[in-house]
Amino acid sequence: MILQRMATRNHRPTSRRAPPKILFILLLIIFPICLLGVFTYGQKITYFFRPLWDKPPRSFYRIPHYYAENVSMEHLCRLHGWSILPQPRQVYDAVIFSNELDMLEIRWRELNPYVTKFVILESNTTFTGIPKPLFFTSNRARYAFAEAKIVHDTFSGRVANRGSHEDPFKLESWQRTAMNGLLRRSGISYGDLLIISDTDEIPSPHTLKLLQWCDGIPPVMHLELRHYMYSFEFPVDYSSWRATAHIYGPKTLYRHSRQTDLILSDAGWHCSFCFRRIQEFVFKMTAYSHADRVKGRDSLSYPRIQKLICQGDDLFDMLPEEYTFKELIKKLGRIPPSASAVHLPAYVIANAEKFRFLLPGGCVRSPD
Numbered sequence: 001m002i003l004q005r006m007a008t009r010n011h012r013p014t015s016r017r018a019p020p021k022i023l024f025i026l027l028l029i030i031f032p033i034c035l036l037g038v039f040t041y042g043q044k045i046t047y048f049f050r051p052l053w054d055k056p057p058r059s060f061y062r063i064p065h066y067y068a069e070n071v072s073m074e075h076l077c078r079l080h081g082w083s084i085l086p087q088p089r090q091v092y093d094a095v096i097f098s099n100e101l102d103m104l105e106i107r108w109r110e111l112n113p114y115v116t117k118f119v120i121l122e123s124n125t126t127f128t129g130i131p132k133p134l135f136f137t138s139n140r141a142r143y144a145f146a147e148a149k150i151v152h153d154t155f156s157g158r159v160a161n162r163g164s165h166e167d168p169f170k171l172e173s174w175q176r177t178a179m180n181g182l183l184r185r186s187g188i189s190y191g192d193l194l195i196i197s198d199t200d201e202i203p204s205p206h207t208l209k210l211l212q213w214c215d216g217i218p219p220v221m222h223l224e225l226r227h228y229m230y231s232f233e234f235p236v237d238y239s240s241w242r243a244t245a246h247i248y249g250p251k252t253l254y255r256h257s258r259q260t261d262l263i264l265s266d267a268g269w270h271c272s273f274c275f276r277r278i279q280e281f282v283f284k285m286t287a288y289s290h291a292d293r294v295k296g297r298d299s300l301s302y303p304r305i306q307k308l309i310c311q312g313d314d315l316f317d318m319l320p321e322e323y324t325f326k327e328l329i330k331k332l333g334r335i336p337p338s339a340s341a342v343h344l345p346a347y348v349i350a351n352a353e354k355f356r357f358l359l360p361g362g363c364v365r366s367p368d
């Protein structure tokens, strides 16, 4: 039947068919709309198709990490296949500081019992070449508890000329070079333990203690940190890997990139954009290495930022950086809030009133 009908249709004369004008008109409308779409959402479209154009970084070998309260150091070292040292290593903690005043206090309070020297470098410009107040210098009194251990220097950054465009990654790399110099002057010796990370990438105290006490640990390893956004109320995933622990040697360099395939699991916290004031969010958004993500003045309005923080939504209206469609779609949209304040830095829990904004239910920030 059907075949027969198709056959008769094919035999109809075709000369009467309407000219395809309507197609032309449709194309004329659709094409500019598509073009407009690509211009406004170009970045989003390319990011959405990342799984097609980008390969994921080589995967890490994750070192299993054992810890429980009240288990002896010797036993913990042995569980990792290491042995215990007769004396703990000296520990140096090195950060390049921007404006994370609260995170720096939590970091130093948390790590103070294990650290020999806190090495901190602060620049008077941002990575994007904008003059920047010396936030650490003007708030130094807040860190008096660690004063005897602080090795501090300021870096004179380069101010971008009007109209010209400093390469943020270049300025970042000069600061890292300056940090290598400061480290050498800090009194560090070969064989000491060196933590290299951003201020908001905080190894847990028991991780530091393990690395300080165990013999046979790898000379370089990344630290896998639990990643949070805005506060400990919004856990993202375990994807943070840039922090590293080194046995300091002649080849150790301050870098924030991939250095080895080894990563120690569950080794601490990375709290991104964990600021007390909206003003600090705005500062970081404009100073950020990826400052090209800030589109227009609208995106810096205080009420907009406050709303996004409480919703666990993306400040930059960006798609997550994922390499499979499955992961990308899983991560789209808001970060589901958590009600857990367990296994967080002890100093935050002991001073929960002071750090309300980092805990579940505390998303409302003061403006400045």
Ligand SMILES: *[C@@H]1O[C@H](CO)[C@@H](O)[C@H](O)[C@H]1NC(C)=O
Pocket: 070
């Ligand atoms: C910790 O160890 C001590 C001594 O071995 C023991 O008395 C104590 O009950 C242990 N505490 C916990 C919480 O297991």
Ligand SMILES: *[C@@H]1O[C@H](CO)[C@@H](O)[C@H](O)[C@H]1NC(C)=O
Pocket: 124, 125, 131, 132, 155, 156, 157, 159
């Ligand atoms: C940064 O510090 C250096 C040295 O103190 C100074 O010469 C320079 O003008 C400063 N830059 C800014 C932007 O304040």
